[in-house]
Amino acid sequence: MSDRTVAILDSDAFVVSDDRGDIEASSSTTPLGMFTMDTRYLSVWRLSVNGCRLSALSVSEQHYFQARFFLIPGKPSPYVNPTVSLIRDRSISRSVRERIVVFNHSAEPVSLTIRLDVASDFADIFEIKNAQQRREGKFSAKVQDGRLRLSYKRDSFCRETIVTSSAQSDIDEQGLTFNLRLAPHSEWETELNVETLGSTGLNIRTELQGTPGREPPQLLHDLQEWLDRAPRIVTDCDSLKLTYGRSLRDLAALRHHALVSRRSLPAAGLPWFMTNFGRDSIIASLQTVPFIPELSTATTLLCAIGQGTGLDDLREMEPGKIFHEFRFGETAAFEEQPHTPYYGSADTTPLWIILLDEYEQWSGDVALVRQLEGYVRAALRWIDEYADLLGTGYIWYQRRNLVNGLENQCWKDSWDSISYRDGRLPGFPRATCELQGYAYDAKMRAARLAREIWNDVDFAVRLEREALELKHRFNRDFWISDGDYYALALDPDGGQVDALSSNIGHLLWSGIVPEDRADAIATHLLGPRLFSGWGVRTLAVGEGRYNPLGYHNGTVWPCDNSLIAWGLWRYGFRTEAGRITEAIFDAARHFHGRLPEAFAGYDRERTEYPVEYPTACSPQTWSTGAPLLLLRVMLGMQPYLGELTSDPNVPASFGRIELLGIPGRWGTGKAKSW
Amino acid sequence: MLSSGINPVVTGRGRGDGPGRGGRLAFGASRPGRARNFEEDVERPPKDGHGGGDVDPIEEFFHRIAARGRDNRLAGLDGTLRVDLQSTRGVEHWLVTARQQNIQVSQHFSDADVVVATNRELFVRVVRGEIDYLSAWLRNEVRLNGNFLLLQLFRIFLPDKVRAQHPRDFAQRERQP
Numbered sequence: 001m002s003d004r005t006v007a008i009l010d011s012d013a014f015v016v017s018d019d020r021g022d023i024e025a026s027s028s029t030t031p032l033g034m035f036t037m038d039t040r041y042l043s044v045w046r047l048s049v050n051g052c053r054l055s056a057l058s059v060s061e062q063h064y065f066q067a068r069f070f071l072i073p074g075k076p077s078p079y080v081n082p083t084v085s086l087i088r089d090r091s092i093s094r095s096v097r098e099r100i101v102v103f104n105h106s107a108e109p110v111s112l113t114i115r116l117d118v119a120s121d122f123a124d125i126f127e128i129k130n131a132q133q134r135r136e137g138k139f140s141a142k143v144q145d146g147r148l149r150l151s152y153k154r155d156s157f158c159r160e161t162i163v164t165s166s167a168q169s170d171i172d173e174q175g176l177t178f179n180l181r182l183a184p185h186s187e188w189e190t191e192l193n194v195e196t197l198g199s200t201g202l203n204i205r206t207e208l209q210g211t212p213g214r215e216p217p218q219l220l221h222d223l224q225e226w227l228d229r230a231p232r233i234v235t236d237c238d239s240l241k242l243t244y245g246r247s248l249r250d251l252a253a254l255r256h257h258a259l260v261s262r263r264s265l266p267a268a269g270l271p272w273f274m275t276n277f278g279r280d281s282i283i284a285s286l287q288t289v290p291f292i293p294e295l296s297t298a299t300t301l302l303c304a305i306g307q308g309t310g311l312d313d314l315r316e317m318e319p320g321k322i323f324h325e326f327r328f329g330e331t332a333a334f335e336e337q338p339h340t341p342y343y344g345s346a347d348t349t350p351l352w353i354i355l356l357d358e359y360e361q362w363s364g365d366v367a368l369v370r371q372l373e374g375y376v377r378a379a380l381r382w383i384d385e386y387a388d389l390l391g392t393g394y395i396w397y398q399r400r401n402l403v404n405g406l407e408n409q410c411w412k413d414s415w416d417s418i419s420y421r422d423g424r425l426p427g428f429p430r431a432t433c434e435l436q437g438y439a440y441d442a443k444m445r446a447a448r449l450a451r452e453i454w455n456d457v458d459f460a461v462r463l464e465r466e467a468l469e470l471k472h473r474f475n476r477d478f479w480i481s482d483g484d485y486y487a488l489a490l491d492p493d494g495g496q497v498d499a500l501s502s503n504i505g506h507l508l509w510s511g512i513v514p515e516d517r518a519d520a521i522a523t524h525l526l527g528p529r530l531f532s533g534w535g536v537r538t539l540a541v542g543e544g545r546y547n548p549l550g551y552h553n554g555t556v557w558p559c560d561n562s563l564i565a566w567g568l569w570r571y572g573f574r575t576e577a578g579r580i581t582e583a584i585f586d587a588a589r590h591f592h593g594r595l596p597e598a599f600a601g602y603d604r605e606r607t608e609y610p611v612e613y614p615t616a617c618s619p620q621t622w623s624t625g626a627p628l629l630l631l632r633v634m635l636g637m638q639p640y641l642g643e644l645t646s647d648p649n650v651p652a653s654f655g656r657i658e659l660l661g662i663p664g665r666w667g668t669g670k671a672k673s674w
Numbered sequence: 675m676l677s678s679g680i681n682p683v684v685t686g687r688g689r690g691d692g693p694g695r696g697g698r699l700a701f702g703a704s705r706p707g708r709a710r711n712f713e714e715d716v717e718r719p720p721k722d723g724h725g726g727g728d729v730d731p732i733e734e735f736f737h738r739i740a741a742r743g744r745d746n747r748l749a750g751l752d753g754t755l756r757v758d759l760q761s762t763r764g765v766e767h768w769l770v771t772a773r774q775q776n777i778q779v780s781q782h783f784s785d786a787d788v789v790v791a792t793n794r795e796l797f798v799r800v801v802r803g804e805i806d807y808l809s810a811w812l813r814n815e816v817r818l819n820g821n822f823l824l825l826q827l828f829r830i831f832l833p834d835k836v837r838a839q840h841p842r843d844f845a846q847r848e849r850q851p
Contacts, residue, residue, distance in 0.1 A: 156814040199814035208812075210822070304747075305823055309830045310803070311838035318841060333812035340808040367750075374746030389845040400844050429845050492849065 005032065009253055010065045010093050010213060012037055012328075013196075013205070019056040021069040021088040021098075022046045025121065031128045034096055034194060037204050038329030040128065041161045041196045044119035047088070047100070049073040049112055054086065064253035065219050066091045084110065093219055094203060094212040096194040104182035114178040116192070120161045122152035124329035126337050136334075141173035148176065157333050159204070160197040165190050208328055226252045230291055233631075234658040239589040243627045246593030250619040251284070251292065276326040276341070278303055278348035279411060280622050282355050287562060287625030289355075289362050290632050290662055296359040300368065303352045304375040306341055308382070313400040314338045316409075320375075320382030322348040324409075337404060344406040345413070346387060346397040346435050349379045350442035357445035360453070361639045364665030369453045380446055380463070383439050389429045393473055394490065395439050398429035410435060411560075412503075412538065416545060417552035418489050421498050423544020426491035433486045434503045436474045437510030443467035444511070471512050484520040486513075500529060500540035502560050508567025518571040525564060526576050533604025534587045535561040535580060541601075548601035548611075555598040555613050558584050559622035562629040569633045574649035581630040582651050588627060595623040635659060635671040644669035732759065732794070735801040736768050739831045740779040747830055748772045755827035756786035761794035770827040777827070788820035790828070803833040 004019045013036040017023045023032045025043035034042035047054060054071040061067045068089050072082040083106040089099040104110050119141075127133065137154030148163040148171050167190030169176040180188050198207035206212045214222065226248070233244050282303065285296040308321035315338045317323075327339035338344075353376055360369050389396040399405035407415045410432045418432060419425055443463045451460035478486045480496055486504050487496035504521050507513050513521055524530055529540035532548075535556035539546050547554045561580050568577040587610040588595050596618040600611035635657065636647030644666050650657055650673040657673040757768040769786060771778045790807070792800075796815055799805040807829075810816040818825070839847075 157812070158814070200817075210820075305826060307747075309832060310834040311840060312806075312835040313838050313844075314835070315806075317835075328812060333809055335806070335809050340806055340812065371750035374749060378747070386841055389842050391842070396845070398841070398845050398848065400839060400841065428848070 004059075006059055006061065006067050006069075008061065008065050008067045008090060008092050010219060011253075011255055013092050013096075013213070015042075015090065015092055015096060017045070019059050019069070020047070020054045020071055021056075021067075021090060022054075025123075031125070033123075034092075034196075035125065036196045037198075037208055038125045038327050038332070039159050039196075039204070040123045040125070041120055041159065042096075042118065042194065043121040043123065044117050046117040047071075047086075048115045048117075049084065049086070049102075051113070051115070057085075063220065063223065064249060065093060065216060081105075084112065091216045093214055093216050094205070095196065097216075098192045098194075099189060100192065101187055101189040102180065102182065103187045104184065107184045109184055110182050112178075112180045112182060114180060115175060116177075117175040118148060118150070118163055119174065120150045120152070122150075122159050122161075122330075124331045124337075126327070126329065126331045137330075143171045143173065146171065148173070154330065154334070156199060157330060158197075158199040159330075160201075162193075162195040162197065164193045164195075166192075223249070223252050226292075229663075231659050231661045231663070234660065235654070235656060237654045237657070239585055239593075240631075240654060240657065242593040243585060243588040243595070244631070247624045247627050248291075250594060250624040251288065251295070251621070254619060254621045254624065255295075276302070276306075276323075277621075278306075278323045278325065278341075279345055279351065282322075282348060282351045283559060283563075284621040284625040286351075286355050286358055287559075287622065287629035289358055290637055290664070291628050293359065293363050293663055296355060296363075297365065297368065300352065300356045300359060300372065303348070304372050307375050307378060308343055312343075315340070315342050316344040316399060316401055316405055318343070318382060318386040320349065320378035320380075321386065322352045322379065324348060324406075338401055342405075344397075344399060344401070344409050346395050346409045346432075347411060347438055349382050349387070350395070350435070350438035353379055353442040353446050354438065357449055360449070362664045364642070366453055369449055373449075373454055376446055376449065380443070383442065384466075387439075390492070392431075392494070393470060394431040395435040396429035396431045397435075408432075412552035414551045414553075416550075417538075418497060419499050419539075419543070419545045419553075421500075421543055426489065426495075426497045429492055430489045430497070432489040432503060433474075433478050434506035434510070436470065436478070437507040437512040440467050440470050440474070440512040441510040443470070471514075474512055475514060475517070479517070484517075485524050486521070499543045499545070500524065501543075502530065502536045502538050502557075502564060505536060505560070505564030505567050508571055509563050510567075511570060513571070515571070518573075522568060522571070522573045522576050525568070526579060531579075531583075532556055532601050533583060534599065534610045535583050536564050537601040538598075546601075549613065550601075551598070551613070554601040556587075556601055556610070557598045557623070558587070558595040558626035559597075562626035562633075565630055565633045569636065574636075577633050578649060578651040581634055582653055584626060584630060585654075591618075594619055595626060596620060597623055631657075631659065635673065637662070637671050639664060642666065644671070646671035648673045731798050731801050732766075732768075735831070736770070736779045739770060739777060739828065742777060742831065744775050744777065745830065746775055748775045748777065748826060751824060751826055753787035753821065753824045753827070754784070755824050756784065756789045757797070757828065758789060758791040759794040759797050760792070766794065772824075772827055786820065788818065788822060788824040788827075790816060790818055790825070792816040801832065803835045803838070806835075807832075 005016050006019055007016045015034045016032050023042055023045040025033050033040040052073045054073055055075050057070040059069050071086040073084055085103045087101040091097050137152050140151045142149045150161040152159045165176055169178050182188055196204045198204040200207050203212040230248050235241055281299045285299040289296050303322045306323045308317040308319055321343050323341035323343050324345040325339050326341040331337040332339040387395040397409035406413050408417050418430055444467045447460040447463035450456045480487055480498055485500055488499045488501045488503055489497035491497055505525050525536055529542055530536050537554050537556055539553045545553045561584050565577040565580045590609050597620040598613045602611055634650045638645050642665055644664055660670045662669045752773050755770045759766045767781055767783045769780050769782050769784055800807045807816055811818055
């Protein structure tokens with residue numbers, strides 16, 4: 001086999017196998033398996049013919065929820081024509097279905113023993129991610145009524161996998177065996193069904209979401225409708241067309257239906273983050289407001305519904321705070337992880353306010369803004385009271401969950417992402433710069449909502465005053481005068497954490513940068529230390545912790561770049577935004593239109609292609625949303641006085657672009673590059 | 675189930691902090707270093723209970739919801755939530771109704787948009803801030819059925835977790851040598 005993996009998914013349910021369709025969970029660092037709701041329901045799913053493993057001739061991923069594998073027993077050898085071949089047709093929706101077809105291509109009858117080994121470790125995705133073994137419950141495997149029933153039970157928590165076959169089989173506790181005699185030039189088939197049950201014996205999605213999800217024909221129909229609703233792009237630029245189409249399909253695949261049926265919001269990414277993520281869902285919604293506003297409707301509402309109500313140290317919850325992550329597996333159930341939900345992010349709350357305002361500007365959904373007024377006020381209060389840990393007028397973070405809380409509660413949430421130039425790590429609490437930008441923007445935008453929709457002018461005036469004070473304070477405390485850029489963060493003593501990072505690009509997006517400092521920021525972003533040729537690096541070359549393969553210390557994130565380009569647009573740096581846009585679309589071509597979470601920060605001239613980051617999520621929602629935001633930036637699309645306006649500045653390499661059917665308060669509009 | 679002296683139907687009085695005005699209450703001057711509860715300015719039943727006995731924590735919780743009367747976070751969330759609590763004495767029901775942000779609480783059994791079912795003992799620990807109801811749900815110790823959006827009708831009134839710290843207090847303590 002090759003190292004290639006094949007993934008199909010439907011929201012929180014997904015199967016990752018090798019290119020033969022087999023799953024052997026122990027053999028790979030990639031979490032192979034069949035997963036639903038954060039639990040691995042199949043860890044072994046291995047097909048053989050007469051004791052011989054199979055080889056893939058080709059694999060076709062027809063839709064995001066379907067794949068087809070063409071296989072032969074043994075290894076292909078020159079001058080020997082295979083006389084037996086197989087097709088595995090797999091789909092995932094309410095259950096996993098797999099049709100296995102066996103062909104006898106010879107003129108002689110053949111006797112074949114088809115064996116499918118099946119097992120489940122019912123691992124929680126966090127056990128796999130953190131390479132922990134933690135098995136408190138009891139496993140069992142039983143053959144019952146012609147079905148293989150694998151179970152895991154811990155107190156009243158239970159997960160079960162039920163495997164059935166349409167064709168007669170001999171079932172034992174480790175799998176299914178089919179003894180066949182195939183006539184010359186004939187074929188045989190069976191349909192396997194894998195059901196995933198929860199503690200009440202119902203389908204796990206029915207138990208936790210109220211609905212088992214849709215069947216493949218409905219999924220296909222929904223996908224077509226989804227694509228039809230999205231704006232249509234007219235362009236001769238193949239990479240743009242490819243990436244745009246792929247993004248729309250992946251966004252459809254990544255929609256998450258947890259907790260509240262009929263509403264979906266973007267989950268974060270396959271495989272680690274197929275769940276409700278505050279930050280990722282909010283950013284992806286921001287990126288896609290002009291294209292798929294329905295994601296924003298769901299995200300704003302569901303984030304409000306999960307808003308923090310009181311204090312909880314394990315979950316790092318505070319009143320008014322927007323959550324970070326919701327999980328449904330065993331570790332969440334038994335509070336070995338804090339994810340029901342976990343609130344350990346300092347940016348989701350202001351970002352959520354920003355999204356609500358952006359969404360209203362496009363959609364005119366005044367009713368939602370009125371409905372969420374109480375939540376927005378609580379969120380603003382969180383910024384002032386619960387986030388300002390040192391009483392200095394900034395958003396700070398410091399984890400109270402010392403067991404498994406996140407140390408860095410900003411988008412760069414790996415442990416070593418916030419450092420001084422010399423590589424030292426600051427103490428806690430920390431106030432990263434982009435958090436202050438978001439707080440500024442959130443207050444300015446909330447002021448608009450207060451003035452125009454809640455009719456509370458006093459509140460609007462107060463918010464604007466507070467925002468301006470923050471801007472003044474921020475420009476005094478964060479500006480590094482000997483470097484002409486903003487510090488990555490403040491340390492607990494108010495000292496500047498002085499590494500040069502991509503975070504300064506977010507400040508442009510927020511508008512907290514005075515006009516006379518914007519030029520210096522743009523110069524840094526497109527300068528050789530930050531710009532790799534494929535995009536802006538998370539950390540500049542020359543910093544103590546710079547590493548082109550450092551997750552947040554040197555890699556290039558398409559999402560980060562899309563926000564930076566948006567910021568450059570805001571300050572009129574259209575050429576600079578265009579350079580980033582070209583770079584990211586060039587990179588996308590190398591990934592067949594599907595941008596991964598991150599790629600390496602090597603100089604473009606050195607590698608000539610974007611080098612993959614080893615464990616990047618793909619597809620990943622906010623990478624998938626990045627091309628859409630970049631398209632918006634190129635075309636200069638912006639709602640103004642209730643109308644869609646467009647001020648294009650498209651790099652020549654893209655040629656002509658026209659975007660038709662842009663939804664908004666104007667009905668549908670269009671934008672073009674000329 | 676109710677202590678003597680409490681009317682089984684409790685109607686919220688309404689404090690008039692509807693949309694556009696709630697901000698004045700919510701945005702008092704921040705007070706560093708002190709934990710604050712959202713509901714601290716809400717009248718609560720006296721600690722020493724009614725008729726001399728200890729106040730039942732579940733009654734106290736639902737009375738606090740009723741006393742709240744109105745909450746602008748319930749905008750657009752008209753509907754009903756029923757809590758079914760099993761104990762050796764049978765099943766006890768609490769019905770919370772929201773209409774245009776006004777809240778009513780009763781002990782009538784009625785169909786509801788969302789139903790929370792568990793044992794009384796566990797729910798006592800939920801309303802005391804000792805147990806997280808969603809973790810308990812994932813453990814299958816609490817059943818939730820219906821429109822989950824309406825869980826807001828009790829979720830937003832849950833207290834702080836026991837021993838939870840205000841992040842400012844925590845940061846201050848951590849900084850002390």
